[in-house]
Amino acid sequence: MASKNNAGGQIEKHDGGHPGDQLIVNCLPLDQGERQEFLQAAPGIRQVFMVGTDMRQSMQWPMGVLQSCQSEATIILGNPPTDQVAACRNLVWLQTSSAGVDAYLKPGVLPPDAMLTSASGAYGQSVSEHMFAMMWTIMKDLPGYRDNQRMGRWQPRGAVLSPHGCRVLVLGTGDIGASFARLSKAVGARTIGIRRHPDQPVEGFDRLAGFDDLDALLPDVDVVALALPSTPQTRHIIDGPRLEMMKSTAVLINAGRGDAVDCMALAQALDKEDIFGAGLDVTEPEPLPENHPLWSQPRCLLTPHVAGGAHLASNVDKILEICLDNLRRFMDGRPLRNRMR
Structure with missing residues (x-):
C-alpha cells in the first residue's frame, strides 16, 4: 500500500511476510527495478521506500522523512537527518550513502550497539x-x-x-x-x-x-x-x-x-x-x-562541497551497489563492507 509522507512524496510499504519483526527504511533514490532488487535481497523483512528517483541529483532527503516509522525502524539505508535517526532507538544498522559518517558518530545519534557502514569507495x-x-x-x-x-x-x-x-x-x-x-x-x-x-x-x-x-x-x-x-x-x-x-x-x-x-x-x-x-x-x-x-x-x-555526491551519475550506481551488497551480506550473516563501528 502507499500513503503520503510529510514532504508530499510517496511512501511505498512492502510487507515481506513477518510484519513487526524488522523494518528497513530505505532512503535511497531507487527506480522500480532497483526497488525490486532491494526487496529480493531481504525477503521476509518489511521495507519502506521513502524517496524516488527525483532525489538522485540532490541526495538530500525531505524533512520528517522518518517520523512515520521511527519506533519500528531497525535498518536504515541512506542519510536521513541525524535528529531523526536519533529517535530510532530500535536501530540495528545504518548504511549511509556517503563516504563520511562523522555526523552519525556523534554521541546519542545511534544506539550503543548499532552498526554503521559507509559508502566508501563510491566517490x-x-x-x-x-x-x-x-x-x-x-x-x-x-x-x-x-x-x-x-x-x-x-x-x-x-x-x-x-x-x-x-x-x-x-x-x-x-x-x-x-x-x-x-x-x-x-x-x-x-x-x-x-x-x-x-x-x-x-x-x-x-x-x-x-x-x-x-x-x-x-x-x-x-x-x-x-x-x-x-x-x-x-x-x-x-x-x-x-x-x-x-x-x-x-x-x-x-x-x-x-x-x-x-x-x-x-x-x-x-x-x-x-x-x-x-x-x-x-x-x-x-x-x-x-x-x-x-x-x-x-x-x-x-566549490560548495560538490566533488562527490550525486553530481556524477555513476556515483549513484556505485552507492547502490555497495548498499545492496551490504544488505545481502547482512541477510547472510557475513561481515559488512566499510564497517565504521
Missing part, C-alpha cells in the same frame, strides 16, 4: 577528478583569466605551472587519495602518500610515508592534496606554520574534510604569497562566513 573517481581539475586550473591561473575576461581585459598574467615532473604529496591514501595519485602520475608527476601505515603499499604512489614525516616533506613538494577524514589528529593538519614551510610555488587542494585546513591561516598565506594557490571543495566552517577573506582571494578556488 573515488568523481572527487579525484575534481581535485585534479582544481590543481590544473590553479596551476594555469585560469580563475585569474576568467576574472580578466569579465573585465574585458586582454593581457597575460605571468608565469604558470605544470604538473609534469612535480612532486605531489597526498594526505590520505584511501580510494579518493589513491585515485588522485594515479591521475597525477598519468601526467608525469611523482607521488608521495601520507598514511598511518606507510609499510603497506598502495597503487598509484611512488613512495609512502607516515604523518611524522609531514614536516620534512612539505618544503620539497609542489602540490599538497588532502583527502582525510575529520579526526582530532587531522584537524588543522595544515596550519599557519606548515603553510610557511611550503614552497611559494606550491598548490594546496582539499576535498576531504574542511577542518583539515586552517582557512584563516590559508587566507593570510595567500595574501603574503607564501603559496601559489589553493583549491577547496570543503571549508571550516562550511559554508564560510560572508566576510571571510577567502571569498575574495583571487588565488583561491572555492
Whole structure:
C-alpha cells in the first residue's frame, strides 16, 4: 500500500511476510527495478521506500522523512537527518550513502550497539577528478583569466605551472587519495602518500610515508592534496606554520574534510604569497562566513562541497551497489563492507 509522507512524496510499504519483526527504511533514490532488487535481497523483512528517483541529483532527503516509522525502524539505508535517526532507538544498522559518517558518530545519534557502514569507495573517481581539475586550473591561473575576461581585459598574467615532473604529496591514501595519485602520475608527476601505515603499499604512489614525516616533506613538494577524514589528529593538519614551510610555488587542494585546513591561516598565506594557490571543495566552517577573506582571494578556488555526491551519475550506481551488497551480506550473516563501528 502507499500513503503520503510529510514532504508530499510517496511512501511505498512492502510487507515481506513477518510484519513487526524488522523494518528497513530505505532512503535511497531507487527506480522500480532497483526497488525490486532491494526487496529480493531481504525477503521476509518489511521495507519502506521513502524517496524516488527525483532525489538522485540532490541526495538530500525531505524533512520528517522518518517520523512515520521511527519506533519500528531497525535498518536504515541512506542519510536521513541525524535528529531523526536519533529517535530510532530500535536501530540495528545504518548504511549511509556517503563516504563520511562523522555526523552519525556523534554521541546519542545511534544506539550503543548499532552498526554503521559507509559508502566508501563510491566517490573515488568523481572527487579525484575534481581535485585534479582544481590543481590544473590553479596551476594555469585560469580563475585569474576568467576574472580578466569579465573585465574585458586582454593581457597575460605571468608565469604558470605544470604538473609534469612535480612532486605531489597526498594526505590520505584511501580510494579518493589513491585515485588522485594515479591521475597525477598519468601526467608525469611523482607521488608521495601520507598514511598511518606507510609499510603497506598502495597503487598509484611512488613512495609512502607516515604523518611524522609531514614536516620534512612539505618544503620539497609542489602540490599538497588532502583527502582525510575529520579526526582530532587531522584537524588543522595544515596550519599557519606548515603553510610557511611550503614552497611559494606550491598548490594546496582539499576535498576531504574542511577542518583539515586552517582557512584563516590559508587566507593570510595567500595574501603574503607564501603559496601559489589553493583549491577547496570543503571549508571550516562550511559554508564560510560572508566576510571571510577567502571569498575574495583571487588565488583561491572555492566549490560548495560538490566533488562527490550525486553530481556524477555513476556515483549513484556505485552507492547502490555497495548498499545492496551490504544488505545481502547482512541477510547472510557475513561481515559488512566499510564497517565504521
